[in-house]
Amino acid sequence: MLADLPNSVEIREVGPRDGLQNEDTIPIDQRIALIDALSGTGLAAIEAASFVHPKAIPPMAGSAEVMRGITRVPGVRYRALVPNERGALDALACDVDEIEVVMSVSETHNYKNIKMSPDESVSQIVELTDLAHQEKTPVEAILSTAFGCAYEGDISPRRVAQYARKVLDEAGVDGLSFGDTSGMATPRVVSELLDALTDVGINISEIGLHFHNTRNTGLANIMVAMQRGVSRFDAAIGGLGGCPYSPGATGNVATEDVVHMVEDLGATTGVDLDSLIDCGQLAEQLVGRQLPSQVLRSGPRTRTVTP
Numbered sequence: 001m002l003a004d005l006p007n008s009v010e011i012r013e014v015g016p017r018d019g020l021q022n023e024d025t026i027p028i029d030q031r032i033a034l035i036d037a038l039s040g041t042g043l044a045a046i047e048a049a050s051f052v053h054p055k056a057i058p059p060m061a062g063s064a065e066v067m068r069g070i071t072r073v074p075g076v077r078y079r080a081l082v083p084n085e086r087g088a089l090d091a092l093a094c095d096v097d098e099i100e101v102v103m104s105v106s107e108t109h110n111y112k113n114i115k116m117s118p119d120e121s122v123s124q125i126v127e128l129t130d131l132a133h134q135e136k137t138p139v140e141a142i143l144s145t146a147f148g149c150a151y152e153g154d155i156s157p158r159r160v161a162q163y164a165r166k167v168l169d170e171a172g173v174d175g176l177s178f179g180d181t182s183g184m185a186t187p188r189v190v191s192e193l194l195d196a197l198t199d200v201g202i203n204i205s206e207i208g209l210h211f212h213n214t215r216n217t218g219l220a221n222i223m224v225a226m227q228r229g230v231s232r233f234d235a236a237i238g239g240l241g242g243c244p245y246s247p248g249a250t251g252n253v254a255t256e257d258v259v260h261m262v263e264d265l266g267a268t269t270g271v272d273l274d275s276l277i278d279c280g281q282l283a284e285q286l287v288g289r290q291l292p293s294q295v296l297r298s299g300p301r302t303r304t305v306t307p
Contacts, residue, residue, distance in 0.1 A: 006226060006230075007268065008268045009226070009232070009262045009267045011255060011258055011259055011269050012043075012044070012045040012233070013045065014235065015034070016046065016047065021050065021057050021059050028069065029069070032070050034283060035048050038237065038279050040073065041271050042269075042272050043076065043271055045076065045079055048070065048078045048096075049080045049096075051082050051088070051090045051091045063080065063090075064090060064094050067091075078097050078098075081101075083102070085127065092131075092135050097138075098139070101128050101140070101141050101173070102142040102143075102144055103116075103121035103124075103141070103167075104143075105144070105160050106144075106145040113144070118163060126170050129173050139171075141171065141173040142177045142178075142210070143160060144179040146160045147181075147185035147190070148182050148185070149181070150182040160197075161197050165200045175208065177207065177208035177234070178207065180211045180212050181212070183215055185211055185212075186221070187220050187221055187224040212241065213253045213292070218253035219257060219258070219261055222253065222258060231267075235252060237254070237255045237279050238296055239253065239291050240283060251291070251292055254280070254292065254295065255271075255276060256293050256296050257294055277296060277299070280293055280296040
């Protein structure tokens with residue numbers, strides 16, 4: 001393994017939520033089938049649902065039915081995003097393993113996404129975290145537009161770090177993740193954010209990162225972050241995804257591509273790549289088109305050494 005890289009990396013699958021929210025509505029039984037297939041690959045965490053109002057994100061309608069219909073595999077954490085108290089109560093009623101709360105560091109994007117200022121979002125995260133902790137359910141705060149915003153352009157890494165520190169201190173969340181909502185991250189921007197987080201006392205070995213592949217830098221961004229000690233990354237099967245409230249934000253980094261690269265570097269993921277490729281083929285069938293994953297097209301490279 002290359003020097004200074006983590007020995008193991010957790011890949012968190014976000015296709016069933018973040019991936020499918022940008023697609024035409026997929027029937028509930030097919031969403032369940034995709035999650036069940038992903039559950040058999042060795043993934044440790046799957047973002048299964050989003051408890052938003054169906055008028056806001058129609059493809060996420062029926063999330064309660066999805067959560068109640070999946071076959072839960074021991075060792076897999078089934079996560080759900082919640083936008084408000086109603087969503088949190090609904091998610092908790094479905095016994096989700098972890099709750100995700102989200103805010104945008106970009107003022108413009110936050111208003112378009114959840115109709116609040118970033119400071120108002122921090123106050124809401126405090127309330128939602130308290131609600132979830134009453135049920136002993138962990139909460140992760142996701143800071144969106146952490147690497148740039150389609151509306152506002154560059155976002156100061158210092159501003160992102162200050163909001164991250166604020167959420168940790170005021171809400172007491174159990175984890176932090178940073179989203180490349182507009183697909184603007186590059187290795188330089190990633191490094192600058194990690195520096196800023198370190199400056200405010202945040203242990204970057206404990207954070208998660210969520211990259212889109214909009215400008216084809218997703219794997220490079222992960223590589224740079226791994227060299228800095230980050231070992232938790234989101235990815236979507238087949239490269240599904242994008243943000244409905246961020247113009248031009250194409251799909252997430254593909255789970256198959258990330259697992260293939262990370263394991264080739266010598267780090268373990270616990271994920272069976274062949275099974276994952278089968279899931280990618282299923283995802284293509286569900287959405288009815290070819291997805292951008294490269295490993296899904298070409299298969300994994302061989303490690304056979306020719307004498």
